[in-house]
Amino acid sequence: MKTEEIIIANLKCSGCATTIKNNLMELPGIQDVNVVNDEDKVIVSYDNLDRSAITEKLHSLGYPEATEENGLLLQLKSFASCMVGRVNNMTNK
Numbered sequence: 001m002k003t004e005e006i007i008i009a010n011l012k013c014s015g016c017a018t019t020i021k022n023n024l025m026e027l028p029g030i031q032d033v034n035v036v037n038d039e040d041k042v043i044v045s046y047d048n049l050d051r052s053a054i055t056e057k058l059h060s061l062g063y064p065e066a067t068e069e070n071g072l073l074l075q076l077k078s079f080a081s082c083m084v085g086r087v088n089n090m091t092n093k
Helices: 014-025 051-061 072-091
Strands: 002-007 030-036 041-046
Touching: 002 051, 014 030, 014 041, 014 051, 014 072, 041 051, 051 072
Parallel strands: none
Antiparallel strands: 002 041, 030 041
């Protein structure tokens, strides 16, 4: 099993963390996802999966790696993902 620490942009709150965790856990091979809001970091443990699949999923949600260009469209996507995560947090309590 591999473990990656990926520093991302646009991470704001627990809503973001919920969306990231739920969506990454859907990828085949993902064993565990931990989002560290204070450090803008996602820690992913996985088997039989290319790292690029993880970063592409993060990018599609609006959370690109910190080294990527972070334009307005990605920032808007992250706000939408954040709201979905907040709603999920409210309905799962």
